[in-house]
Amino acid sequence: MFKKALRYRNPQADGEVNMTPMLDIVFIMLIFFIVTTSFEQEAAVDIQPLRSSQTDANEESQVKSIELLSNGLVEMDGQTLSMTQIAARLGVWKINKAQPAVVIVVSSEAPTHSLVALNDQVRLADIDNIKVAVARN
Numbered sequence: 001m002f003k004k005a006l007r008y009r010n011p012q013a014d015g016e017v018n019m020t021p022m023l024d025i026v027f028i029m030l031i032f033f034i035v036t037t038s039f040e041q042e043a044a045v046d047i048q049p050l051r052s053s054q055t056d057a058n059e060e061s062q063v064k065s066i067e068l069l070s071n072g073l074v075e076m077d078g079q080t081l082s083m084t085q086i087a088a089r090l091g092v093w094k095i096n097k098a099q100p101a102v103v104i105v106v107s108s109e110a111p112t113h114s115l116v117a118l119n120d121q122v123r124l125a126d127i128d129n130i131k132v133a134v135a136r137n
Helices: 002-007 020-034 083-093 113-125
Strands: 061-070 074-076 079-081 103-106 128-132
Touching: 002 074, 020 074, 061 083, 061 113, 074 083, 079 083, 113 128
Parallel strands: 061 103, 103 128
Antiparallel strands: 061 074, 074 079
């Protein structure tokens, strides 16, 4: 008797799931997330490598050398300075300079975040001509 009931089952009564409404919702959500996503340009540090070239004495007076040590400390004019002192010192130094430039001499073991912070401090002093050189050990 049980076998007869299974043999005459209605094929329409099977539990089929209609996927069309779910696909509609997925596409609507996809469109929503694409439209509301804001694409932002990553900020990058513009680093220009120092080229070894002949410079005259007038040009050398326009250049300030800053050394970034392997432990993240900064040396300028033989003094160890904190990052917060760099912008003020460079602001005083560049007063009578026509085209001030800064050369950052970086130790190969110096942390990258220190280089970025130092670059930011130089830009705070309103100096855009920044060159980077790797210190020879």
